[in-house]
Amino acid sequence: MAATDTALIPEITAHRVDRPQRGWVSWVTTTDHKKIGILYLVTTFVFFILGGVEALLMRVQLGAPDNTFLTPSVYNSLFTLHGTTMIFLFVVPILAGFGNYFLPLMIGARDMAFPKLNALSYWLLLAGGLVFYLSLFFSPPEAGWTSYAPLSLETYSESGGMDAWIFLIHLTGISSLLGAINFYATIANMRAPGMGWGRLPLFVWTLLVYAILLILALPVIAGAVTLLLTDRHFGTGFFDQGQGGDPLLWQHLFWFFGHPEVYIMILPGFGMVSEILPVFARKPIFGYKAIAAATVVIAFLALxxxxHHMFTTPSATIVLVFFMISSFLIAIPTGVKIFNWVATLWRGTVEFKTPLIFSVGFISVFLIGGITGVFLAVFPVDWQLHDTYFVVAHLHYVLVGGSVFAIFAGIYYWYPKITGKMLSEPLGKWSFAFMYIGINVTFLIQHSIGLDGMPRRIYEYPDVGHLATYNLISTIGSFMLGFGVLLTVVNAARSLKKGVAAGPDPWKGNTLEWFTESPPPVNNFDVIPRVRSVEPMKDIRRQVARQSEPDLSPAPVPAAAGSSD
Ligand code: HEM
Ligand SMILES: [Cu+2]
Structure with missing residues (x-):
């Protein structure tokens, strides 16, 4: 009898501890990776809208020559807020949001390795965003998302806004670092039985590499902004030429972090597209191993x-040549991926659902950004184009065409899993159409604006050549793009109430998140299936079909006359 009594005790306490919280308290105190994932996704999307509004304000100012809609200093603040928001408060953390929600589900785990650390990551991110935006109430920073010295030193940026930027980098940096350690630990230790490295979903591969790149790159920027802080307030002179320091040291430290950051922003997008294409082409991914290996090679080269961001600073030719060639090399693994994606679609039974369309849009637009990147890696070309609108065009093709389209593909693909409701297909397609046309109208012409010599980060330009027409076209495009984004917001809000029920597996997916209900229960899975291939759900569906099939084997089946398919 005594034995039974003690056996009951842990069960009872477990029930007490697990009693579900309700309302807003449940969100503030949660350590469930799914709730934290939703907090991440919603918060970062709000920052995306903020960054988008900032972009549109700038585009209004640039829509006509000699415009006086914004003052120079407001324009400076807007591009600083916009660039910083889009990178540190939208793309990097929204990918962490997808990772948080889907990483445990895709590897058949019940949560992240360190759930409390996971919650801390989110709250640090929110704190970073709030501290940064509070600077709007005193004096926003104006030194761009790169905060180059000497612009960021006290001589030029006395305002507290610059310090708010430094705290943003510190807080979001710690947030990402803790998140990265959590991703790594979860992937290394918590995979379903049978899921060896060769059966890891490609999105999980890219999250692993994303985590490792963050762990390698973030300490460098954390060190750099700490030096900047002491330069500004404690009398050091690391970046101050007047005190024997060197502003180029900032550029080296910043870009040693900044270029890997570009891949941090794009690799998980590659992963999402690699999950989505095979599902909607009804074919296995072409070259699983090549895609996983290319991810690792890209990450290595990214360091x-x-x-290549500093070609216009004084350097020996051999140094320029080294950075030119290393940049070229990245095109090889990236090309491998693009060919593999195209080969996955090739002769597939392609279903043109919104997630697929965004993925195909991603490939086509990202390709253009990748190619102009190779142009810019040729240092004499960069000497001409550095700091012109050609660079603005290039970076937006990569970040909007690449990261944003992949993120939207992910939203359309996984929204049914998160909410249990389908998004509207027609609205999704309209959203894509406006975004796709919008991005090309906005940014394609900026290559010409740059070739005509218009520098970036200027608030006005004279009415010479084609500048007025080209800039007007670009501004019109940006509003189409904005409208496209709005349609997705409307779609997501509408479907929460009116969406058709999704069921556990609306797309006939390949990976384990589709094995559980939509939305998944607190413990994710009642049973964790054994994984036998890269596409465990296909195996499971096959097994279920076999079990529910009536046993026909002994009966001879007469051949139907005349049928020859
Ligand atoms: C809604 C579409 C967008 C539009 C219309 C837009 C527009 C602009 C404009 C007008 C600038 C200032 C150019 C200059 O004066 O030098 C800019 C800069 C920038 N944008 Fe965007 N943008 C958009 C989306 C994005 C996204 C999604 C990202 C990142 C994921 C991004 C990252 C940046 C960066 C890093 C800069 C450079 C900021 C700096 O010079 O410090 N943009 N964008
Ligand atoms: Cu770079």
Whole structure:
């Protein structure tokens, strides 16, 4: 009898501890990776809208020559807020949000390795965003998302806004670092039985590499902004030429972090597209191993190319050549991926659902950004184009065409899993159409604006040549793009109430998140299936079909006359 009594005790306490919280308290105190994932996704999307509004304000100012809609200093603040928001408060953390929600589900785990640390990551991110935006109430920073010295030193940026930027980098940096350690530990230790490295979903592969790159790159920027802080307030002179320091040291430290950051922003997007294409082409991914290996190679090379952002600073030719060639090399693994994606679609039974369309849009637009990147890696070309609108066009093709389209593909693919409701297909397609046309109208022409010599980060330009027409076209495009984004917001809000019920597996997916209900229960899975291939759900569906099939084997089946398919 005594034995039974003690056996009951842990069960009872477990029930007490697990009693579900309700309302807003449940969100503030949660350590469930799914709730934290939703907090991440919603918060970062709000920052995306903020960054988008900032972009549109700038585009209004640039829509006509000699415009006086914004003052120079407001324009400076807007591009600083916009660039910083989009990178540190939207793309990097929204990918962490997808990772949080889907990583445990895709590897058949019940949560992240360190659930409390996971909650801390989110709250640090929110704190970073709030501290940064509080600077709007005193004096926003104006030194761009790169905060180059000497612009960021006290001589030029006395305002507290610059310090708010430094705290943003510190807080979001710690948030990402803790998140990265959590991702790594979860992937290394918590995979379903049978899920060896060769059966890891490609999105999980890219999250692993994303985590490792964050762990390698973030300490460098954390060190750099700490030096900047002491330069500004404690009398040091690391970046101050007047005190024997060197502003170029900032550029080296910043870009040693900044270029890997570009891949941090794009690799998980590659992973999402690699999950989505095979599902909607009804074919296995072409070259699983090549895609996983290319991810690792890109990450390695990403650590060797930082000075291609510094081609216009004094350097020996051999140094320029080194950074040119290392940058070229990245095109090889990236090309491998693009060919593999196209080969996955090739002769597939392609279903043109919104997640697929965004993925195909991603490939086509990202390709253009990748190609102009190779142009810019040729240092004499960069000497001409550095700091012109050609660079603005390039970076937006990569970040909007690449990261944003992949993120939207992910939203359309996984929204049914998160909410249990389908998004509207027609609205999704309209959203894509406006975004796709919008991005090309906005940014394609900026290549010409740059070739005509218009510098970036200027608030006005004279009415010479084609500048007025080209800039007007670009501004019109940006509003189409904005409208496209709005349609998705409307779609997501509407479907929460009116969406068709999704069921556990609306797309006939390949990976384990589709094995559980939509939305998944607190413990994710009642049973964790054994994984036998890269596409465990296909195996499971096959097994279920076999079990529910009536046993026909002994009866001879007469051949139907005349049928020859
Ligand atoms: C809604 C579409 C967008 C539009 C219309 C837009 C527009 C602009 C404009 C007008 C600038 C200032 C150019 C200059 O004066 O030098 C800019 C800069 C920038 N944008 Fe965007 N943008 C958009 C989306 C994005 C996204 C999604 C990202 C990142 C994921 C991004 C990252 C940046 C960066 C890093 C800069 C450079 C900021 C700096 O010079 O410090 N943008 N964008
Ligand atoms: Cu770079």
């Amino acid at each position: 060797l190319v930082w000075a």
